[in-house]
Amino acid sequence: MPPTLKAERILEVANLSVDIPVPSGMLHPVQGLSFRVDRGETLAIVGESGCGKSLTSLALMDLLPSRATRRAEKLVLDGQDLTQLSERKMSDLRGNRMSMIFQEPMTSLNPSYTIGDQLIEALRRHRGVTVAEARERAVWLLEKVGITAAQGRLRQYPHQLSGGLRQRVMIAMALMCGPDLIIADEPTTALDVTIQAQILHLLADLQREFQTGLILITHDLGVVARVADRVAVMYAGQIVEQGTAMQIFQAPTHPYTQGLLDCIPIPGKTARGAHLGSIPGIVPSLVGHIKGCHFAERCRYARNLCQAGAIGLRDGATPGHRYRCTQSSAEAAAHMKLETVQ
Amino acid sequence: MLPYILKRSAVAVLVALTVSLITFSMIYLSGDPAVALAGESATEQDIENIRTYYGYDRPIIVQYADWLYRAAQGDFGQSNYLRKPVSEVIFERLPTTMLLGLCALIFALTLSIPLGVLAAIRPNSLIDRVALTIAVVGQAMPSFWFALTLMLWFGVYWRLLPITGSASWSNFVMPSIALGYYITPAVMRLTRAGMMDVLATDYIRTARAKGLRPMTVLFKHALRNAIIPVVSLAAVQFGFMLGGSIVIETIFAINGLGFLAYESIQRADLPMMQAIVLVLSVFYIVLTFLADMLNAWLDPRIRVA
Amino acid sequence: MAVIDISPIAPALEPSMGSQMRRRIFGHAGLMIGGTVLIVIILMALLAPYISPHDPFDQVLDRKLIPPIWFDSDKATWTFPLGTDHFGRDYLSRLLWGARISLTIGIMAMLISGIIGTTIGVAAGYFGGKVDMVANFIITTRLSMPVVLVAIAVVSLIGSSLTVVIWVLGLLIWDRFAVVMRSATMQVRNLDFIASAQALGCSPVRIVLTEIMPNIANPLIVVATIEMAHAILLEAALSFLGLGVQPPEPSWGLMIAEAKGLMFFDAWLIAIPGAALFMLVLSINLLGDGLRDVTAPDGRN
Numbered sequence: 050m051p052p053t054l055k056a057e058r059i060l061e062v063a064n065l066s067v068d069i070p071v072p073s074g075m076l077h078p079v080q081g082l083s084f085r086v087d088r089g090e091t092l093a094i095v096g097e098s099g100c101g102k103s104l105t106s107l108a109l110m111d112l113l114p115s116r117a118t119r120r121a122e123k124l125v126l127d128g129q130d131l132t133q134l135s136e137r138k139m140s141d142l143r144g145n146r147m148s149m150i151f152q153e154p155m156t157s158l159n160p161s162y163t164i165g166d167q168l169i170e171a172l173r174r175h176r177g178v179t180v181a182e183a184r185e186r187a188v189w190l191l192e193k194v195g196i197t198a199a200q201g202r203l204r205q206y207p208h209q210l211s212g213g214l215r216q217r218v219m220i221a222m223a224l225m226c227g228p229d230l231i232i233a234d235e236p237t238t239a240l241d242v243t244i245q246a247q248i249l250h251l252l253a254d255l256q257r258e259f260q261t262g263l264i265l266i267t268h269d270l271g272v273v274a275r276v277a278d279r280v281a282v283m284y285a286g287q288i289v290e291q292g293t294a295m296q297i298f299q300a301p302t303h304p305y306t307q308g309l310l311d312c313i314p315i316p317g318k319t320a321r322g323a324h325l326g327s328i329p330g331i332v333p334s335l336v337g338h339i340k341g342c343h344f345a346e347r348c349r350y351a352r353n354l355c356q357a358g359a360i361g362l363r364d365g366a367t368p369g370h371r372y373r374c375t376q377s378s379a380e381a382a383a384h385m386k387l388e389t390v391q
Numbered sequence: 392m393l394p395y396i397l398k399r400s401a402v403a404v405l406v407a408l409t410v411s412l413i414t415f416s417m418i419y420l421s422g423d424p425a426v427a428l429a430g431e432s433a434t435e436q437d438i439e440n441i442r443t444y445y446g447y448d449r450p451i452i453v454q455y456a457d458w459l460y461r462a463a464q465g466d467f468g469q470s471n472y473l474r475k476p477v478s479e480v481i482f483e484r485l486p487t488t489m490l491l492g493l494c495a496l497i498f499a500l501t502l503s504i505p506l507g508v509l510a511a512i513r514p515n516s517l518i519d520r521v522a523l524t525i526a527v528v529g530q531a532m533p534s535f536w537f538a539l540t541l542m543l544w545f546g547v548y549w550r551l552l553p554i555t556g557s558a559s560w561s562n563f564v565m566p567s568i569a570l571g572y573y574i575t576p577a578v579m580r581l582t583r584a585g586m587m588d589v590l591a592t593d594y595i596r597t598a599r600a601k602g603l604r605p606m607t608v609l610f611k612h613a614l615r616n617a618i619i620p621v622v623s624l625a626a627v628q629f630g631f632m633l634g635g636s637i638v639i640e641t642i643f644a645i646n647g648l649g650f651l652a653y654e655s656i657q658r659a660d661l662p663m664m665q666a667i668v669l670v671l672s673v674f675y676i677v678l679t680f681l682a683d684m685l686n687a688w689l690d691p692r693i694r695v696a
Numbered sequence: 697m698a699v700i701d702i703s704p705i706a707p708a709l710e711p712s713m714g715s716q717m718r719r720r721i722f723g724h725a726g727l728m729i730g731g732t733v734l735i736v737i738i739l740m741a742l743l744a745p746y747i748s749p750h751d752p753f754d755q756v757l758d759r760k761l762i763p764p765i766w767f768d769s770d771k772a773t774w775t776f777p778l779g780t781d782h783f784g785r786d787y788l789s790r791l792l793w794g795a796r797i798s799l800t801i802g803i804m805a806m807l808i809s810g811i812i813g814t815t816i817g818v819a820a821g822y823f824g825g826k827v828d829m830v831a832n833f834i835i836t837t838r839l840s841m842p843v844v845l846v847a848i849a850v851v852s853l854i855g856s857s858l859t860v861v862i863w864v865l866g867l868l869i870w871d872r873f874a875v876v877m878r879s880a881t882m883q884v885r886n887l888d889f890i891a892s893a894q895a896l897g898c899s900p901v902r903i904v905l906t907e908i909m910p911n912i913a914n915p916l917i918v919v920a921t922i923e924m925a926h927a928i929l930l931e932a933a934l935s936f937l938g939l940g941v942q943p944p945e946p947s948w949g950l951m952i953a954e955a956k957g958l959m960f961f962d963a964w965l966i967a968i969p970g971a972a973l974f975m976l977v978l979s980i981n982l983l984g985d986g987l988r989d990v991t992a993p994d995g996r997n
Binding site: 527528534535635641653668 | 840853939952966982
C-alpha cells in the first residue's frame with residue numbers, strides 16, 4: 050500500500066436515488082439519500098425488508114439491474130467522482146477500492162472453483178501480481194479472519210466449508226486488494242446466532258486494523274448496537290433519522306426509530322414481562338409519489354401537517370443528529386418517556 | 392467419487408444385458424426363425440435341418456446364452472446375405488458413422504453454444520430471436536426433408552458439394568449439417584436457459600462486485616457452470632443422432648452403419664440387424680456412462696465429496 | 697385521512713381467474729398462431745373426403761407431373777392447383793388425405809405412449825423406493841435403444857401398416873412421459889394435502905386420480921404435444937424409408953420418398969409435403985410452448 054496521506058472522508062453521498070420502471074408505474078425504492086463515511090468508521094444503515102437498503106448498496110457499487118437508473122448529486126469515493134464513471138473505470142474500482150460482502154455465504158461463492166482461486170483472482174486482476182504473491186496474501190488474510198490451516202484451505206471448494214467459514218472467506222476476499230470502503234449487506238443474517246457475534250467482532254477488528262470505512266446494512270438493531278459508530282435509519286426509501294449510535298439509542302427522535310427500539314428487549318431498560326411493541330400496518334408502496342411523510346399511515350402521532358408536503362431532515366437535540374419528522378425533539382422525547390412509563 | 396463410478400458401471404452393465412436380451416428376442420418377432428430362413432418353398436425336412444443347424448431347437452435360454460457369449464467376443468455370426476462374418480462388416484463401416492456423428496456434433500455445438508450464450512446475455516434482443524427461431528425451425532423440420540433440400544441447393548443448384556458417396560471430406564459437409572441440425576435446438580435452448588439461470592446467481596454477482604472483467608465473468612464463472620448440464624444433454628442427443636443417422640446416410644449414400652442397417656432390412660439379413668442394434672445400443676450406454684463421469688468430474692461437489 | 701396517489705393497502709379488484717387466463721392465452725402470439733394453424737390442418741383432415749377436388753388414389757398417367765399453379769408453364773391449371781405426381785394423382789387431394797394419416801398417427805401414438813409413460817412415471821414418483829428403481833431401470837434401457845433402428849427392425853419383421861406403425865411408435869416413445877411425470881409427481885407427492893388424503897385412508901389409486909393428476913396436468917399436456925410432433929416426424933421418416941405406411945397411401949413422408957428421384961427436376965414434389973409436415977409440427981410445437989408459457993407464467997418469459 051503506497052504510504053500517502055489518506056483523506057479522512059472516504060465516501061460522500063448526496064441525494065442518491067434509484068428509479069425502476071415496473072408494470073404499474075415507476076418505482077422509487079431509494080429516495081434522496083445523503084450520508085457519509087469516514088476512514089475507520091462504521092456506518093450502519095438500518096431498516097426492515099423492502100426499505101431500500103440493499104438497493105442502496107448496489108447503487109453505490111453500480112451493480113443495479115439494467116432497468117434501474119441511479120441519480121445522485123454527489124457520489125464521491127475518496128475524492129473520486131463516481132457518478133460519471135464509465136463501466137470500465139467502475140469495474141477498476143470494484144473489489145479494489147470498494148468491496149462488498151453479501152448476505153448469503155452459501156451461494157455467493159462459485160462452486161466450481163477453489164477458495165484460493167476465487168481469492169486471488171481479484172488481486173491479480175487489479176494489481177497484476179504473480180500467483181505466488183497473491184496466494185501469500187490470501188493465506189495471510191485467511192489467518193486474519195480466523196481460518197486455521199489456511200494454506201490447505203486454498204485448495205478446498207466452497208461446498209467443503211460451513212456457512213460461517215464461507216462468510217469469513219468472503220470477508221477475506223473483500224480485503225484482498227486493501228479497499229478503502231467495505232459494504233456489508235446483512236453479513237450475519239444467514240448465519241447461526243452464535244456465529245453472528247464472532248463475525249461482527251471480526252469485522253470490527255479488521256476495520257480498526259486496516260482503517261477501512263464500513264457500511265453495515267442490517268435490519269437487526271442488536272447488530273447495530275454492537276459495532277456501529279454512526280447509524281442511518283431507513284424507512285420506505287428514505288433516511289428518517291441519522292446520528293451517532295449513542296444519539297439513536299439514547300434519544301430516538303423519529304417515531305419509527307422509537308417503534309423499532311420498542312420492538313427489541315433492551316437489558317436494563319425493558320421491564321420483565323413487559324410487552325414488546327410492534328408497529329401496526331405495512332410498508333407503503335413506492336410506486337409513484339407519496340405526499341408527505343412515508344410513515345404517517347402507521348404513526349400514532351401523525352397529524353394533518355405530516356401529509357401536507359415533503360418533509361426534510363431537521364436537526365435534533367444534539368449536533369449531528371438529524372431526523373425527518375414534523376414534531377420537535379422535545380415532543381419526541383416526551384413521547385418516549387410516555388411509552389417507557391407504560 | 393469411486394462408489395459413484397462403481398454404481399453407475401453396475402447399472403450400465405445391467406442395462407446392456409437387458410438390451411442384449413431384447414435384441415436377441417427380436418428374431419422371434421416374425422414367428423419361427425427357421426421357417427423364415429428356409430424360405431417359401433421349403434419342405435418340413437428342410438426346416439428341421441435348418442433348425443438343427445442353426446441351433447433353434449435348443450431351449451431359448453441356451454440360445455441366448457450362446458449368442459451373448461459369442462457377441463461378447465465380437466462374433467455375431469454370418470451375414471445371411473453377404474456371406475461374411477457380421478462383425479467384419481460392422482467394424483468396416485463403423486468408423487464412417489462415428490466420423491459423421493463427430494462432425495455433426497462439432498457442427499451442432501459450434502452453432503448452438505455460442506448462440507445460446509449470446510441469447511442469454513441479451514434476452515429478447517435480435518440475437519435472442521434469431522437463436523429461438525433457429526431452434527423452433529430445427530425442431531419442426533423433418534431431417535430427411537432438410538437433407539434433401541440441402542442436397543438440392545448445395546449439390547444441384549449451386550454445385551458446391553457432392554451429393555452422394557463417402558469419398559472425401561466434402562462428402563461429409565451436408566450430411567453433418569443435416570444430422571447436426573437435428574440436435575442443435577435442444578442444446579441451444581439448454582445453453583440459453585442454463586446461462587440465464589447462472590447469470591442470475593449470487594456468485595456471478597460476487598464476481599462482478601470484485602471488478603472482474605466481463606469476459607472473465609462470462610466464461611470463467613458463468614459458462615463453466617452452465618455447461619455442465621449441456622454435456623449430459625449433448626451425449627444423449629449424440630445417441631439420438633446415431634439412431635437418426637440411418638436416414639441421413641441413406642439419403643447421401645454414406646457407407647456407414649446406418650446405411651448398412653437399411654440395406655440389411657431390405658435384404659432381411661437378420662443377424663446383421665441384431666448386431667447393429669446391439670452395437671449402437673452398447674455404444675450409447677458407454678457414451679452416457681462417460682458423459683455422467685465427465686459431468687461428475689466437472690462438478691466439484693460430486694468429484695470432491 | 698391519507699392523501700396518497702396510489703393506494704396500496706386495499707387490494708384492487710382482481711379480474712377473475714377465467715378472464716385472466718383467457719387474456720393470457722389470446723395475448724400469446726405463438727399459442728394463437730400454433731393453435732390456429734393446427735385447427736386448420738385438423739379441419740382439412742376431417743373434411744378431406746368432402747373438399748378434395750379429386751380421388752387421391754386416382755392414377756391418370758396422361759396428366760402426370762403437371763406443375764402447381766404458381767409455375768409459369770402452360771401445363772399448370774387450376775384443376776390441379778398443387779400439380780400432379782408421377783402417377784398423375786392430384787397433389788392437393790393427396791395432401792389433404794395425408795393430413796389424416798399424420799394426425800391419426802400423431803394422436804394415437806401420443807395416447808398410447810402417454811398412457812404407458814404416465815403410468816410408469818406416476819408409479820415411480822408416487823411409490824418411490826423399489827418401484828422407482830425398477831422404473832428408472834426400464835426407462836434407461838428404453839433410452840439406450842435407438843428408436844428409429846428398433847422401429848424399422850420391428851416393422852420389417854412384422855410387416856408394416858398404419859396400425860403397426862401406431863403401435864410400434866406408441867410402445868417406443870413413452871420415455872419422456874415417464875421422466876417428466878415422474879418428476880412432476882415427486883414434486884407434488886410430498887405436499888401436505890397428499891399426506892392428509894392418505895391419513896383419511898384413501899387408496900393410492902384414488903389419491904393418484906383425484907389429487908395428483910390434476911396437479912401434474914400442465915406438464916402432461918406439454919409433453920403430449922411434444923410427443924405428438926415426435927410421432928408425426930417418426931412416421932414420416934419411417935414412411936420415407938419405405939417402412940411405414942405403404943403405398944398407395946398418401947403419407948406425406950411416403951410422398952417425399954416417391955418423389956426423391958424426380959426432385960432434381962420437379963422440386964415441388966418434395967417441397968409441398970415437406971412444407972406441410974413442417975407447418976403441422978411447427979404448429980404443434982408452438983401450441984405446446986405457448987401452453988407451457990401461459991400455465992407457468994413465472995417461467996423465463
